[in-house]
Amino acid sequence: MFAEVKVYCVPTPTHTVQRESQEEAGPNFFFDQRALDSAHRKQKRQQDRGPPAKRRPPPQPRGPCWFCLGGKEVEKHLVVSIGDHTYLALSKGGMVPEHVLVLPIGHYAASTDAPPEVLEELGKFKSALRKYFNSKDQSCVIFERNYHQSQHLQLQVIPVTKIPSDALRQAFIDYGWSMGVWLETMPRETPPSELAYTGVPYFLAEFDDGGNVFTRPYGRFSLQFGREVLAAPLVLNLPNRINWKSCLATKDEETKAALEMRKNFEP
Template sequence: MSEVKILVACAAEPTLSTVLEKVCQVSEKSGPFDCIVILGPALNDVKDEIPVKMPVPTFFTNGSKLVSDEAGSISIDENSTLLNGIGIYQLSNGLKIGYLTGDENYLRQNEDEILSLFSKQENDGVDLLLTYQWSEAIAHGSTSSAGICLVDKVVKLLMPRYHFACSEKNKFTELNPFQWNETSSITRFLNIAEYGSGAKWAYAFSLSLGLNNDGLKIDNLSPNPYLQSNGKKHRLEEESTRLPSNIKKFRQILPEKCRFCFSNPDVEDHLIISISEHAYITAAKGPLTMPHGQMDFSGHCLIIPIEHRTKLVADTNDITKTPTYTDMESYESKLVKMNFEKFQMSTIIFSINSENSVHFHKQVMPIPNYLIGKFVPALDRQVHFNNERNPTNAKLNFKEFQGKKDLNYLEFINDPQNNYLQFTIFENSSQPPKVYVASFDVSKRIDLQFGRRVVAFMLHLPKRVKWDSPVCKQSKEEEQNEVTLFQKSFKDYEFEKLV
């Protein structure tokens, strides 16, 4: 982990020479800086000479208009680079800069290309995001700046550690940092005023590369404005509902409206991998895991009972004797065997068994065998975030059982009053799994993404926590290809009789 020193300033073309002289003086006294960033409409033409020879790598943005028809990074001289339009620039020391500049018309016309470019940064994000405009979420609390929606989308994709804008040229703004639930990463927003405005026109800071803020205690955190704006737009997600039990709406969803029921005319049957008498397997919508090694598909799938069940409970005194449970367990065993024998992958299975769910199911995720030892620390970390940082969430306390034949475990799952989250961890296909179960108060909110958060942390894939995140979305053609590859590998196990 290395620390870099950065200086960010804002200049217009008439003041550029003065600004560069001043930042060089600052660099001599307070530096040396590892890089300097000049925001604002400082350059009129890419062929213009930089009036001052810069001692360190210096990056210029183009304000609200393109300096060149060519978008991307353009070298001007030995230490000067223009970041024109949109792109990602990574320095040799690892510092990663994302930039999004140009007028609203340019951004609107190129929105698909912009989102496609930045969605490729799903695993790493950026250290700095440079934009001309503010986002709508940030501008919502401002009386002057309007903000544009595309900036919101880019910020959500990249979760930058620092976001700098400069459209409010007469005002310096520094907001309190805010946190992203998915990763615990921190973002800071600043608007740098233009030199000569009378407001603060330069900002110096240090940044530790590779540090993602985990474990840091920051006292002045503000609510995340990007999460607040979505607070009333919850959709049915991959796992279950998270409404309190006194709200009956989701508990009354009929099979013909359920996304997992065959009686729904809109069911996405192109995702189906295998069907048995009482259960079926479908490829996960917006998979968390990604192709790895010899596994050329994500491997993330769902095991779903065919019968519309909000909760898996026993029709008799023993749930393990029910046909639905038996079919689901058979599929589970075959998937575990395929993952390990063909791909040397361990398997994590997560489920939420709650009377407030829409349709019970299990998520099955292959994990590189060498990473499975990270499960318990990842689980403990997420439990801490859930219990300590989210006071409205149901408190979770996981108990470990040695396999599914543990008598205490069987007693627990056969109690129809229990609502619980469960992880089943298969290190390989020959040993019994370890089972981790946490019961919860059904009247409390539960985090639908809890299971994905744990696995995403293990795999270093923070941007893939939510199934409907832009980085997880697949076209129908990509989904169909995923199913074809999955079926090709699973066919050797699908009809195997397991003892």
Template sequence: MHVSRFIALATVNNPAKKKYLYAFNIIPMKSMDPAELVKQPQDVTENPYKRPGKDKADAQKATFGATEEEEPAHQFFFDLSRKQGGGSRGRGRKRPSDGARWGGDQQQDGDRPKQPRRHPQPSGPCWFCLASPQVEKHLVISIGTHCYLALAKGALTPRHMLILPIGHYQSVVELGSEVVEEMEKYKSALRSFYKSKGDRCVLFERNYRSQHLQLQVVPVPLDCCATEDIKEAFMVQAQEQQMELMEIPEHTDLKQIAPPGTPYFYVELDSGEKLFYRIQKHFPLQFGREVLASEAVLNIPTRADWRECKQTREEEDEACKQLRDDFQPFDFAWED
């Protein structure tokens, strides 16, 4: 999707002398780089004229811990598969939707810093944008400036959590530097928290058939299995499904091997080792959970599917309250 800008102008020669002319440059879309075309300003809002979703029941499928399956985005004005020449264009200010900003005053156009690349806004309701009315806020554990922490819906274990960006981003490779920095702080806090509970920390992300980044963070008891065993479990199960997980070299950034828009599966172990698979066509949606729930790791195979692990609202409330209390000493956002 690309952004459309709407500017309200007054009538010509109006008594209040309000602005009735606006000058701007237009660059043809066919001359723009696809990545530049789909950049999203920080305060962009959803299209108020979009068609309603297919079925409200479909939207109910997407909840914390269950990455929603979305339809392919329809692009009627530009073929993103074509390789086009470069180019750039300016954008005016957009009016932010309610709750879209978290602290800080709005800046004037001349003072606005360069915005990071943003994934297009969701074509329908997003269950993970914190300002969205669909988000299940009772599952939230901690809120930072750019990210927040939530209990996973249908969690593998009682301390299975998600790190999510407050704004709408599809994957880790599309995050701005300030969001990445805070996400790393949450990772560090969770590692310390899990260590105090006798657990090691396994993180994974599936950037496939999803529209909002969910970084799954699962604790594995230290006496359950070694990091090498967890790595081997991922490798073996991937091989069984004819997928080749590659190990990312140390100090190599994920963005270097997966440009924005690339579907992938990513694992980060407590040893610092990182595994990556570039998804080609099909990918088992529960792969990360299936590996960790397998006999080789947590040995809870019946919990591989999040839908089989649902709790009542009362049970979720109680679990979140306990988790917030336990995590509070490690929560840098609480200190701020």
């Protein structure tokens, strides 16, 4: 079984494409550990003082944001379901027909920035999506990428044919190793605040069995990392759908797909 799993990340003919997308990933990330420790101590002092009398509204984006639900840039025809603090939408340029995003309605950059009520509702959406895809005899991989130009928290949820979680997890670990990235395994219950300080880039992938993988990239890290792993021959075998720009559909096609997903997901 171990030998079979190792095949997931053996370099394939798409390796050149993956390298090219890695080169597009933008500037390196390096951080002063003393500054991070100082910021962490400041956060801890604020927490020790207790919650404020009135919770502050979410921070405002520095520029146009395609994912703030109240913003004029968001493509509302992709929305599938709306909660109190979060919403579900089809991914634009998704890898597969029911590739969806779970996002906060307000503007938060990452799970490490989101307040408890947002995290709680994100968890409810994730649980409902797992049940939905399991009812279709599918697994799903959920990943968050907080780096490069990811200014709004996005949970990417991608269904795959029923593949054991340990095999999917090993695919991420092995591919990361081939790219010089070390992914740690940790339980699903680990809170975001224990994963990284606010402002530190990270990648987190979650699987149905709760054994997640996590890394803090300090160097070049492909913006398409999660899609590259899932595009491998023994997962989705879709090397031509690594880049979302290669998967765009017309607005009519997107609207029809969102309505179909909404009808199916409603129960």
